[in-house]
Amino acid sequence: MATNNAVVEKSDLAQLATDVLSKALQAGASDAEVVISEGDEFSTLVRLGQVETLKESGSRALGLHVYFGQRSATTSTSDFSAEGVERLVHGAVELARVTSEDPYSGLPDASEFGSAPGDQGLYFDDVYSLPVEERIAMARRAEEAALSVDTRMQNSDGANFDVATGLKVLANSRGFVGEYRRSYCGFSVAPIAQDGNGMQRDWWYTNARTLKNLESPEEVGREAARRTLRRLGARRVPTQRATVVFSPEIARSIMGNVLAAADGDAIYRSASFFNGMLEKEVAGSNITIIDDGTLILPGGVGGFGTTPFDGEGLPTRRKAIVERGVLKNYLLNTYTARKLNMHSTGNASRGLAGAAGIGAGNFYLEPGTLTPEQLIGEVQSGLYVTETMGFGVNLVTGDYSQGASGLWIENGELAYPVEEITIAGNLKEMYRNISGIANDLVFRSAGACPTIRVEGMMIAGA
C-alpha cells in the first residue's frame, strides 16, 4: 500500500518550485531555495458520546530563500497566483539588500545533495479510506471504553480522531529537487475521574502512518482510564532528596534535552552545556542515544521523524549522539557546520519562513534489560514521575526545575499518587546519575525512551 517516494515525474508543485527558482535568479539572485508544503487535515471531537466538532480542510504555502552572494532573505506566501509569486520574489530581493554579508551563509555544496534510498513507508493512502461516520465511531468507542471502566469516570474532555496528509517539495538552484508525501492518523481520549477529593484528567492515544497500525479504541480507552484513575487522591510529599523514576513519556523529554544541547546553533553560540564536550564524557557509560532520520519500523512503516532528505536537500542518516556516555556528534545543518568547521549531519529543518534550523529525526535511548517493575522494585523510597509541567529547563547551564506529578514509591511498589511538587537538579549531573534503564522502548512519536531511574534529585513539596 505504501507508494514509492522516489518520484519519477515531477509533480505540479515541483514544477512550480522550479519556476519560482528561475524567477528569483532572473531577478538577480545568485542562488535560491524554494519550499512548498501542501496538506489536508480532518479532525473530529466526540464528547460524552456526542460529536462536538468536525473540521476538514486543506491548505498550501510557498517559502523562498534568496541569496545575493552571502546576503540572504526569506519570504513566504499562501497566494500561489502569478501576482502572489511576483510579490514573493520581489519582497525577497528587496529584503536581501539590507542583510549583511555572512561568510558562512549559502546553499550546501551540490555534491552533498541526496535522498535516502528506497521506500521509507511515509505515505499510506488508507488513512482517508475510513468514512467519516466510522472515524467518529472509533473516537466514541475509545471514550465509552474509558468511561465504562469505573463509576468514578464521570466526565470527559472528549475523544479526537485526526487524519492528515501532506506533501513537501524542496528545490534549489544548485540542482536539488525532491519531494515526499506523508500520512498520519490517530485518535486519543481524555477522560475525567472524580471522587471526594476532586477531579483528575489524563489521556492516552494511538497514532500511525496507516490505519492498520492503530491500536483498538477499547485498548486506548482503558489505558486512558487507568492513567486517570491512578491520579485520584493525589497528595503532596515533604521536601527531600530522593531517587526519581521517569515514565517513558517524561524520559523522552529529558533525553530530548540531550538533542537540544547538542544542537549546533547552541554550540557555536556557547549557549549549551555541551559546548566543547565533543568526544568527552557527558553521561554515564550506560547511555547511548541515537538520532536516525531514516528509521523504518517493523512492517515497513517509516518513523514519525523519518524523511528522505533534510531541510536543505541532504540525505538523512543514522548516528550516535551519545555513545556509552561520550558525546559523539552535534546536530548540524550546513550553516552551523561551517561555523564549527565540521560537516552537516543532515539535520537541517526547514519551515516556510526563515533560514534552515536544526531538528532531530527519530531519536531514542538504547533500552536496558530490566522491566520497568524491576527498576521501580529496587527503590526503597522515591518518586515515579508521569507528568512534568513548566519551562524550567535552562540549556545554557543545564539547570532543571519542573512541576511534577506521579506516584510515590515505597518499598519497591507504587504506593499513592502525588502532585503539586517540583523536581530539580542539573541535566549534566542527571545524565551521569541514571542508575537504571528499562527495556520498554516503544516508538509512539519521533522520539522514544524506555523508563529511566535517576538518583539524587531534589523534590520540593509541603
Place this chain on the structure above:
Amino acid sequence: MTAPTAHGDNFQTPDHKRYFYEKLGVTDRLIERCLGEALAAGGDYADLYFEAVTSTSIGVDESLVKTASQGVSVGCGVRVFSGERTGYAYTDDLSPERLLRAAHTAALIANGPNKQSVAGFQETKTPSLYPVTGASVDAETAAKLELVMRADRTARAFDSRIIQVRATYADELRRILVVGSDGVYASDTQPLARLNVFVIAKEGDNVARGTSGGGGRLTLENFQSGEKTPERFAREAARQAVLQLGAVAAPAGEMEVVLGPGWPGVLLHEAVGHGLEADFNRKKTSAFAGLIGQKVASSKVTVVDNGRMENRRGSLNVDDEGNATQETVLIENGILKGYLSDKLSARLMGIASTGSGRRESYRHIPMPRMTNTYMLSGEDAPEDIIRSVKRGLYAVNFGGGQVDITNGKFVFSASEAYLIEDGKVTAPVKGATLVGNGPEALKYVSMVGNDLALDEGIGTCGKDGQSVPVGVGMPTIKLDKMTVGGTGQ
C-alpha cells in the same frame, strides 16, 4: 444585503473592511451566498472569518543582519453551529468556488432542511485602541534594521562578559472581517510588534543567558524613542545574564514568596485565568466549575481581564467572532465573579458573551481566551512587603507557566529571583519553578502593593495548539506560602 457603513458621527473611524472588498474580491453577494450555503443543511448559526496577515521580521546576530523575512497569509474560515455541534472548514483561496466548497463542508455538521435566513447585518461599534498602519512595509526595513543594530551595540557595550547578542524585530498587520448569520458584522486592523534581545554572558567556565523585550499593538515609531527603546531592552537582557553568572542555587520547599510587579502576573493567567474560560466550565472540567460567588482568594485580591487597553498586546477592538471586547471582573475582593465566554459557550450556558472569542488564524475554531489579565493595586508599599519577610523568595521575572485546568495545579518558572533574608533582598538565585493550586494559591495573598504594572508586551498564550498574544500584570504581592522548586535546602 448591503454592507453597513461605518458610523457617520466619527469620520476618523478607519474603514477596516475595505481591504477585503477592494483587494481580495469579497462582495456582499459572496458573503450572503456563503452564509446561505453554510446553513443549507439546517445549521442554527454560521459565520465567516476572513483574515489577511502580513508579517515581517529582521534579526541581528553576531553583529550581522543574518535574517530578514516577510510573509503573507490570506484565508477564510467557515463555522456552523448545530446545537452543541460545530462544523468548520477553511480555505486559503478566496475564489467563490473554494469559499462555497468550504461553506458546504462546514454545513454538513447539521442534518436537516435549511431553516435560517440571513439578513439585517449591523456593524459592531468598535473603539480605536491602536494605530492602523499602512502596508508600506518595505520602506520601513532600514528603520527596523537600525533598531536591532542599536540593541546589539548597547548589549555589547554593557559588559565585556557579554559574548553573544541576538536581537529581533518582528511585526505583523492582521486584517479581519467577521460576518455572522445573526447579523454580526465586524472588521478590524490589528498591528502587533515586538523587539526581543537574547544575550549570553561568559566568565571563565561560567555561562549564563539573559533575555528581554517588549511590544504591543504598536508601530515602529514606538520603539525608536520613549519607553520601548532597543537600548532599554538590551541593557535589561545584559544585566540579567551578568546577574545570573553569580546566582546561587534556589531554595527548595514551601516558603514566603514576594512577586514583583508586571510580568509575574503570569501567576494570575495560570492560577485563575484559564480555569475561568467558559468552555471548561460548560463542560465542568475546570477546578473552578461551580465556584462562582465563592471565596477563591484573599479579600485583597481583585482580578480583571481587560481587552480594551490602548496599545496593549492582548487588546482587541473586536474579538474574532465580531463581538466588542470589554473589561470583565474575574475575582472581586476574593470572590469569584465570572467567566470569559465566546459565542458557543454563551449560547449553551445562557450567559452573555464577554467578547473573549479568539483564534490563532482562519485555520482555527474560536475559543474563550484571555486578553490582558491583571490584579488591581492594593495599599501596601513594595518596600514594606519585602521588609515583612523573614526568609523567602523575591521573584521578579518569569519564563512562562502552565496549568492543569481539571485539578487546578499550576506552575510558573522564575528566570530572575533573589533570596529575602531578614527583610532584605540578598543573593540572586538560579531559575526555579514555583508550583501551586489555582483555587487555593491566592488565598495566601497577605499583602498587595500599590504599584500595579503590566508586562512589557511579549506574552503568548497557548491553548489546544492555538497561540494568541496576551498581556498580564500585577502589583508587588506577598504570598504567605508557596512551593519553590530549587535545588538548595
